[in-house]
Amino acid sequence: MIQVSGYGALNANASIAPIQFERRELGDKDILMDILYCGVCHSDIHMARSEWGPSVYPIVPGHEIVGKISQIGPGVTQFKVGDMAGVGVFVDSCRTCPSCKKGQEQYCDEGFTPTYNGYYRDGITPTFGGYSKQYVVDEAYTLHIPFTQELERVAPLLCAGITTYSPLKYAGVGKGHKVAVLGLGGLGHMGVKFAVAMGAEVTMLSTSPSKEKDAKMLGAHHFALSTDQDQMKALRGKFDFILNTVAAKYDLNKFLDLLTVEGKMLLVGIPPEDNELGSAKLISRRRSIIGSNVGGIAETQEMLDYCAEHDILSDVEMIQMKDINEAYTRISNSDVKYRFVIDMTSL
Amino acid sequence: MIQVSGYGALNANASIAPIQFERRELGDKDILMDILYCGVCHSDIHMARSEWGPSVYPIVPGHEIVGKISQIGPGVTQFKVGDMAGVGVFVDSCRTCPSCKKGQEQYCDEGFTPTYNGYYRDGITPTFGGYSKQYVVDEAYTLHIPFTQELERVAPLLCAGITTYSPLKYAGVGKGHKVAVLGLGGLGHMGVKFAVAMGAEVTMLSTSPSKEKDAKMLGAHHFALSTDQDQMKALRGKFDFILNTVAAKYDLNKFLDLLTVEGKMLLVGIPPEDNELGSAKLISRRRSIIGSNVGGIAETQEMLDYCAEHDILSDVEMIQMKDINEAYTRISNSDVKYRFVIDMTSL
Numbered sequence: 001m002i003q004v005s006g007y008g009a010l011n012a013n014a015s016i017a018p019i020q021f022e023r024r025e026l027g028d029k030d031i032l033m034d035i036l037y038c039g040v041c042h043s044d045i046h047m048a049r050s051e052w053g054p055s056v057y058p059i060v061p062g063h064e065i066v067g068k069i070s071q072i073g074p075g076v077t078q079f080k081v082g083d084m085a086g087v088g089v090f091v092d093s094c095r096t097c098p099s100c101k102k103g104q105e106q107y108c109d110e111g112f113t114p115t116y117n118g119y120y121r122d123g124i125t126p127t128f129g130g131y132s133k134q135y136v137v138d139e140a141y142t143l144h145i146p147f148t149q150e151l152e153r154v155a156p157l158l159c160a161g162i163t164t165y166s167p168l169k170y171a172g173v174g175k176g177h178k179v180a181v182l183g184l185g186g187l188g189h190m191g192v193k194f195a196v197a198m199g200a201e202v203t204m205l206s207t208s209p210s211k212e213k214d215a216k217m218l219g220a221h222h223f224a225l226s227t228d229q230d231q232m233k234a235l236r237g238k239f240d241f242i243l244n245t246v247a248a249k250y251d252l253n254k255f256l257d258l259l260t261v262e263g264k265m266l267l268v269g270i271p272p273e274d275n276e277l278g279s280a281k282l283i284s285r286r287r288s289i290i291g292s293n294v295g296g297i298a299e300t301q302e303m304l305d306y307c308a309e310h311d312i313l314s315d316v317e318m319i320q321m322k323d324i325n326e327a328y329t330r331i332s333n334s335d336v337k338y339r340f341v342i343d344m345t346s347l
Numbered sequence: 348m349i350q351v352s353g354y355g356a357l358n359a360n361a362s363i364a365p366i367q368f369e370r371r372e373l374g375d376k377d378i379l380m381d382i383l384y385c386g387v388c389h390s391d392i393h394m395a396r397s398e399w400g401p402s403v404y405p406i407v408p409g410h411e412i413v414g415k416i417s418q419i420g421p422g423v424t425q426f427k428v429g430d431m432a433g434v435g436v437f438v439d440s441c442r443t444c445p446s447c448k449k450g451q452e453q454y455c456d457e458g459f460t461p462t463y464n465g466y467y468r469d470g471i472t473p474t475f476g477g478y479s480k481q482y483v484v485d486e487a488y489t490l491h492i493p494f495t496q497e498l499e500r501v502a503p504l505l506c507a508g509i510t511t512y513s514p515l516k517y518a519g520v521g522k523g524h525k526v527a528v529l530g531l532g533g534l535g536h537m538g539v540k541f542a543v544a545m546g547a548e549v550t551m552l553s554t555s556p557s558k559e560k561d562a563k564m565l566g567a568h569h570f571a572l573s574t575d576q577d578q579m580k581a582l583r584g585k586f587d588f589i590l591n592t593v594a595a596k597y598d599l600n601k602f603l604d605l606l607t608v609e610g611k612m613l614l615v616g617i618p619p620e621d622n623e624l625g626s627a628k629l630i631s632r633r634r635s636i637i638g639s640n641v642g643g644i645a646e647t648q649e650m651l652d653y654c655a656e657h658d659i660l661s662d663v664e665m666i667q668m669k670d671i672n673e674a675y676t677r678i679s680n681s682d683v684k685y686r687f688v689i690d691m692t693s694l
Contacts, residue, residue: 098608099608104608104633107608107609107631107632107633109584109608170633237456252624253621261445261446261451261454261456262454267626267629267630268630269626270626270627270630271626274600274623274624274625274626275623275624275626276621276622276623276624277599277621277622277623277624277636278621279614279616279617279618279621279622279638280617280638281638282614282636282637282638283614283615283617283638283639283640284454284638284640285454285638285640286451286454286517286637286638286639286640287637287638288635288636288637288638289624289629289635289636290629290633290634290635291626291627291628291629291630291631291632291633291634291635292630292633293630293631293632293633
């Protein structure tokens with residue numbers, strides 16, 4: 001096993017603190033990367049605290065990882081030492097089910113192997129995330145990084161980026177479409193950038209008037225206050241798509257009203273409680289709600305290449321590893337523009 | 348105005364009783380039909396009792412109408428006296444919005460003109476339904492009846508038929524697909540027939556073991572008891588489509604679990620209360636919920652022609668007009684196989 005330094009939690013009530021742990025040895029098809037940057041996703045907080053069911057402890061969070069390859073297994077063909085590499089939300093899957101065969105490993109019938117808070121396919125070796133010095137990963141689940149600068153702004157693309165890119169592509173968003181983005185956080189700010197790049201006319205819907213300026217700086221063409229009944233009424237039936245990134249309780253039916261005939265709500269946020277769905281909101285206008293979870297490895301690579309081509313990067317605030325608990329507090333207060341990224345040289 | 352005899356209600360608490368009312372004169376493009384049969388839809392009960400918001404009284408229900416044309420306006424070109432004709436859920440729409448121009452009048456931006464319980468485009472002339480001797484309707488909203496026999500079994504196609512045919516076609520249901528039909532009533536029994544005719548492998552999901560035999564007689568290949576946890580568990584992830592006809596409160600999340608990756612729930616039933624939707628049920632497998640409301644005039648004609656070609660008819664119980672209140676009670680108790688149809692010669 002390889003001894004690795006990192007930051008993690010020993011149980012659901014513990015803060016994130018220095019930790020030593022063991023990663024698997026470098027296998028035939030594995031690469032070993034020295035981690036440069038790791039984004040801080042809201043799900044890191046949920047899982048560190050066992051808020052999405054019991055987590056595997058000790059837990060080392062982090063699944064928006066960019067690093068430099070320092071070693072490769074003898075069977076590795078797609079990467080070489082010195083390459084920049086990325087790891088996202090998962091690091092393996094069954095590889096044989098229909099979804100895996102289609103390159104949609106995120107929907108693996110047996111469940112993917114999460115980058116942290118889970119076990120490798122052997123069912124006993126735990127996975128540890130990117131709040132650490134090194135990661136060992138199969139090259140088949142490793143991304144090429146088509147950037148040479150601002151790599152800290154690439155890290156959040158591995159989760160926030162692909163989570164918003166995939167549903168927009170799946171739904172066929174493009175020129176002439178009116179798209180609303182619901183919620184301006186890590187996901188929402190990437191959603192605005194992608195929808196604009198794809199040619200859509202983009203409206204940011206937010207509960208906070210202070211976000212109008214930010215939304216327009218990100219490229220949104222319009223802004224509407226979702227708490228203003230008159231503004232919401234004026235937007236009824238106007239959007240072909242709503243990218244819904246909200247992860248708190250909200251009035252789903254109010255937003256369904258904003259969709260046009262055959263309009264589609266793309267659901268990527270998971271609120272802690274169920275939402276109330278009025279069937280007539282969908283039936284009366286042949287509307288849909290479509291769920292979407294990150295993206296497959298091939299699509300994630302496509303997204304990174306798309307970002308390089310279109311100069312799309314995440315907007316980030318850099319932090320040092322030791323400041324992670326303060327960052328969690330600020331994320332919980334929605335006080336971040338729009339992703340914290342840990343500079344791993346600070347570890 | 349034309350004096351017409353029918354059955355209707357004077358207010359939300361009244362039973363359905365004989366009534367005399369006035370229809371508009373025959374216009375240039377109108378046909379006058381002598382009604383032969385009218386199906387009894389569950390929505391007749393809801394609207395007679397103002398259960399979906401305040402209705403227009405007096406109300407004469409009925410929107411599954413088959414009759415024989417006895418008179419035509421001078422501008423009528425598609426029908427002649429003596430033809431059989433049908434009327435479904437609506438009898439006009441704005442004719443200029445994008446949906447109307449696409450032949451999807453059911454999603455008219457200004458709202459369609461309902462066959463009863465509403466007003467013509469003038470906003471003041473009330474519409475009265477098919478529990479009556481005659482109907483006056485624009486030929487553009489009239490269906491050709493490609494059957495010469497068992498016309499009583501054609502009437503329910505005009506609502507229950509098109510309501511289930513349209514979403515199955517929209518979703519592209521066909522050979523090789525696994526389809527579950529949820530709820531075995533007027534809609535569900537048509538859903539089974541259509542899904543089978545389209546080549547799918549069809550499972551009826553019902554809360555009542557007694558419906559297994561009925562479901563198989565209608566053509567369903569399999570039956571599962573939705574109250575049996577083991578049966579439901581065994582069906583997780585198995586269906587490409589679920590046609591959901593349930594109009595009572597139910598556990599939506601339980602049924603979403605049965606959908607495969609990219610599986611689609613086709614929603615046509617409107618429960619009186621909202622349902623609880625767990626976002627993760629959609630997100631984890633890229634599942635969708637798609638609403639659908641009846642169908643346009645062109646698609647309704649296509650459905651009737653499809654029925655004629657594939658020998659599909661509704662299963663009905665005939666009643667006399669005077670027995671309508673008893674029929675309502677039986678429908679409310681789900682005690683009908685599967686649609687009551689009024690023999691209008693009994694009026």
